[in-house]
Amino acid sequence: MAKLLDGKIVSKEILDNLADEILFLDKKPCLAVIIVGEDPASKIYVNLKKKKALELGINSIVIEMPSNIAPAQLLNKIDELNKDEKVNGILVQLPLPKHINKDLVLEKICPTKDVDCFHPYNIGKIATGNKPYVYPCTPKGIIRLLEYYDIKLEGKNVVIVGRSNIVGRPLSQMMLNENATVTVCHSRTKKLSEITKQADILVSAAGKSGLIKKDMVKEGAVVVDVGMNRNENGKLCGDVDFEEVETIASYITPVPGGVGPMTICSLMVNTYDLFNLQNRI
Numbered sequence: 643m644a645k646l647l648d649g650k651i652v653s654k655e656i657l658d659n660l661a662d663e664i665l666f667l668d669k670k671p672c673l674a675v676i677i678v679g680e681d682p683a684s685k686i687y688v689n690l691k692k693k694k695a696l697e698l699g700i701n702s703i704v705i706e707m708p709s710n711i712a713p714a715q716l717l718n719k720i721d722e723l724n725k726d727e728k729v730n731g732i733l734v735q736l737p738l739p740k741h742i743n744k745d746l747v748l749e750k751i752c753p754t755k756d757v758d759c760f761h762p763y764n765i766g767k768i769a770t771g772n773k774p775y776v777y778p779c780t781p782k783g784i785i786r787l788l789e790y791y792d793i794k795l796e797g798k799n800v801v802i803v804g805r806s807n808i809v810g811r812p813l814s815q816m817m818l819n820e821n822a823t824v825t826v827c828h829s830r831t832k833k834l835s836e837i838t839k840q841a842d843i844l845v846s847a848a849g850k851s852g853l854i855k856k857d858m859v860k861e862g863a864v865v866v867d868v869g870m871n872r873n874e875n876g877k878l879c880g881d882v883d884f885e886e887v888e889t890i891a892s893y894i895t896p897v898p899g900g901v902g903p904m905t906i907c908s909l910m911v912n913t914y915d916l917f918n919l920q921n922r923i
Contacts, residue, residue: 644891645791647866649783649900652790653907657698660914664699671917672701673757673909674723677735678716678742679709684735691733694906700913703729709739716742717750724752730917731757733909754919757912759812768815775919776912781813783904784845784866785820791893793843793864795820801838803827803854803881804847809868813845834858846881856886865894868901 664670673695677688688704695702707716716734723729732755738744748756753763754775764774776782788795800822804810814824822843827834829848835858838844846854847868859865869881880897888894895901 644865644888644894647787647791647864647893647895647900649787649895649903649907652787653783653903656786656907657694657910660911661698664914667699670699670701671730671913672703672728673731673733673913674703674705674726674729675733675735676705676707676716676719678707678711678738681737684737688735691906691909694910695913698910700910701728711739711742713742713746716747720747720750724750724755727920729755730920731755731913733757755916757909757916759912760807765807765812768812768819771819776915777816777908778808778812779908779912780809780847780868780901780905781816782908782912784813784868784901785816786908787866787895787901787904788843788864793893795822795843798822798842799840800824800843800845801827801841802845802847803834803838804845804849804868806847809847813847848881850881851879852881852883854882854887856883856890859887859890861890862892863890865891866901867895867897869897870902 675688675691677684692702692704723732732751734747748760751761753761756764759774759776759778767774795817800817802810802814805826805828810826814826818824825837827837838858839860841860841863843864844859845866849869851871851873865882865887867880867882871879873879878898
């Protein structure tokens with residue numbers, strides 16, 4: 643039976659230490675979040691981020707904009723935040739309305755305030771084996787979770803299912819930089835199960851409930867489930883058939899309680915790191 647990679651325990655330990663460091667600062671880090679429109683899921687995520695920031699002593703600014711806002715107004719607001727010395731991290735909650743060019747918006751954020759690590763400068767640093775100002779939150783959280791449980795990446799065969807710019811692509815580069823041998827699979831991959839069965843570490847970030855079954859996993863593999871889906875009963879679940887796969891894996895993340903807490907943990911750490919960078923602490 644697999645051991646749990648418990649993101650709740652690991653993130654709590656990291657954030658408890660972070661709160662202690664912030665407590666003794668003369669001025670506090672500040673995270674600004676922009677949300678455009680009324681998407682219910684986005685509002686939930688933004689409120690969770692604000693709540694966690696305030697718990698840690700991080701100042702939180704939430705800027706709400708209507709869904710029909712002109713793109714230029716959004717870009718102007720980002721420019722204001724870029725110039726505001728009190729703001730250390732800027733996050734634009736995705737998705738954005740269709741009339742707004744997401745890439746232009748993300749590129750407008752100053753790389754030294756790019757708390758999500760979506761700016762081409764920071765992503766390019768990772769792709770070339772160099773260090774960005776901060777790392778993307780979910781990939782960073784996954785690697786820290788593996789480190790906590792002393793799971794080494796060097797020399798391991800890693801298979802990542804999913805090639806999004808948020809998880810799959812940056813995670814593949816970050817694991818490659820840790821000397822893993824990385825294969826990225828996606829919706830056009832043929833004979834998926836033959837590839838996933840070669841993985842020492844299998845990461846699924848495909849967003850498809852129950853995609854990864856027991857017969858797709860090598861015995862003793864480490865399984866990281868990034869999926870956040872709803873099954874036919876409306877229950878929150880991942881990409882991995884947990885009950886099946888936990889009988890063959892050595893370690894596995896639960897959903898919820900695995901990667902999710904590590905993602906928001908990384909966001910808070912990134913905010914603090916950018917604060918230190920800007921204040922040269």
